Amino acid sequence: MSVTTYYTATSLDGFIADEQQSLEWLLRQDLDESGPLNYDEFFARIGAVVMGSTTYEWILKHERGKWPYQLPVWVMTTRDLPRVDGDIGFARGDVRAVHAEMTAAAAGKDLWVVGGGELAGQFADAGLLDEIIVYIAPVTLGAGAPLLPRKLDLRLEEVARNQAFTCARYSVVGRTAS
């Protein structure tokens, strides 16, 4: 069965982008690309990807219109966004339908929720988020795009240092009883 993972990087105070949508604070950190919980090994098991529209627009701007993914990607939006070459589908509303389409497209491989945090929260709300892998950068930002604005219980499965980063892998146990 496909595993659905939110794989991302965060500031210590829980933001995945600053208030200007900048990742400068992240990209200037030292990182061993073949170190623990690295992106290449993670991405090798992924068969389908989902992201929100802010993330999509950030990628278009920073990759100068060249789409970086060879696999099917769903972009969640209520707007008419520009299209680029690539296997990109736009979707809106209930993520359960998107999850079912992604699972079929991934053909046994895993699913990556790129972000943002609210979108990862929608998958968690639907009971469809299995795992969170997070690279914690040694910075605080004070404000920005939230990592995961939900109350969830997690289980720490793995933790390591990758140069500047603390890296952790959690499984999602469920919503915290209030």
Ligand SMILES: NC(=O)c1ccc[n+]([C@@H]2O[C@H](COP(=O)([O-])OP(=O)(O)OC[C@H]3O[C@@H](n4cnc5c(N)ncnc54)[C@H](OP(=O)(O)O)[C@@H]3O)[C@@H](O)[C@H]2O)c1
């Ligand atoms: N640190 C990292 O590793 C990392 C990883 C990923 C992203 N980022 C950055 O973090 C920031 C995240 O931005 P964000 O918090 O705004 O999140 P986002 O998920 O990228 O975008 C949120 C937008 O997606 C659309 N959306 C989400 N769920 C939807 C649904 N169910 N149906 C229809 N539309 C839906 C809505 O926009 P519209 O309907 O208005 O289009 C919503 O405002 C970006 O700057 C991104 O570049 C950082």
